[in-house]
Amino acid sequence: MSKKDKGFDKDRRKFLLTATALTGGLGVAAAGIPFVSSMTPSEKAKAAGASVEVDTSKIKKGELITTEWRGQPVWVLNRTDEMIQSLPKLDKNLADPNLKVTSQQPKYCQNATRSIKSDMLVVVGICTHLGCSPSAKIEPKGDMGDDWSGGFFCPCHGSKFDLAGRVYKGSPAPTNLVVPPHKYLDENTILIGEDSKDEA
Numbered sequence: 357m358s359k360k361d362k363g364f365d366k367d368r369r370k371f372l373l374t375a376t377a378l379t380g381g382l383g384v385a386a387a388g389i390p391f392v393s394s395m396t397p398s399e400k401a402k403a404a405g406a407s408v409e410v411d412t413s414k415i416k417k418g419e420l421i422t423t424e425w426r427g428q429p430v431w432v433l434n435r436t437d438e439m440i441q442s443l444p445k446l447d448k449n450l451a452d453p454n455l456k457v458t459s460q461q462p463k464y465c466q467n468a469t470r471s472i473k474s475d476m477l478v479v480v481g482i483c484t485h486l487g488c489s490p491s492a493k494i495e496p497k498g499d500m501g502d503d504w505s506g507g508f509f510c511p512c513h514g515s516k517f518d519l520a521g522r523v524y525k526g527s528p529a530p531t532n533l534v535v536p537p538h539k540y541l542d543e544n545t546i547l548i549g550e551d552s553k554d555e556a
Contacts, residue, residue: 407549409541412476420492422481425548429481429489430536431508432546439519440474442505450522452532460484461535462551470520470535478538478546479521481508485529488512494519508533 408425415421415434422429447453455466464472471477483490490510508517516524521533539552 407547410546410548411544412546413544417475418494420494423548425480425536430548431477431479431481431492433477433479433492433494433519435469435475435477435519437475439506440469443468443518443520446505446518446522449524450518451525451527451530453522455522455532457531460532462537464552465535468520470522470532472538472540476546477520478535478548480534480536482534483510483512483515483529484523484531484533485510485513485515485527490515490517490533 408423408430410421410423410432412432412434415432417434417436418439420431420433422431424430452460455461455470458466461470468474469477470479481489481492488510490508493509494506505518507519508521509515510517510529513528515527515529517527517529517533518524521535523529523532536548537551538546538548539550541547
C-alpha cells in the first residue's frame with residue numbers, strides 16, 4: 357500500500373470516528389429530551405393545580421396583570437398608596453368588610469388589604485355569584501355610584517367589588533372574591549397555588 361493510500365485511510369478513519377461520535381452525541385441528546393420535558397408540569401397538571409410564578413417587578417403602580425391558575429384567571433394588581441388608603445373608607449358600603457367569610461382568603465390575607473404585601477393584591481377573577489368574569493375598573497370613573505373608588509364590576513348581573521376584591525352591599529354576589537393560596541419566593545416573585553409553611 358502506498359503512502360498516499362495510508363494517508364487516505366487515516367483521513368477516512370478520522371472522519372468516520374468523528375461522524376460516529378457526533379451521531380451518538382446527538383442520539384443521546386435526543387433521547388434525553390423526553391426525560392427533561394417530563395419534569396415540567398403538563399397543561400393537564402397546570403389545570404389540576406400546578407403552581408404559577410409571577411414576576412411582580414414588571415407590574416407598574418396602578419397596573420393589573422392576568423395570569424392563569426387551575427384554569428381560572430388570577431389578577432395581580434399593584435395598588436398605589438391612594439388605592440390602599442381608600443379601602444377603609446368603603447367599609448360601610450361593603451357586605452363583608454371584616455372578612456367574616458374566612459374561606460374566601462387564606463389566614464395570612466385576613467387583613468385590611470387582603471394581601472401579604474399591602475400594595476400587591478392577588479385575587480381569582482371570577483364573580484362569586486354565577487362564575488362570570490368581572491371587568492377591572494381600576495380608575496374611579498363612569499356611572500358606578502358615589503361610593504365607587506375603583507375595583508371590579510361584573511357585567512353579567514351587576515356585582516361590584518372594591519380594590520381588595522370585597523363585595524358591595526346589594527350586589528348579587530354573596531361573598532368577596534377568592535384570594536388564592538400564594539407566597540413570595542423572593543422580593544419580586546409570587547408563587548400562586550402554594551402556601552408558605554410559616555404563613556399557612
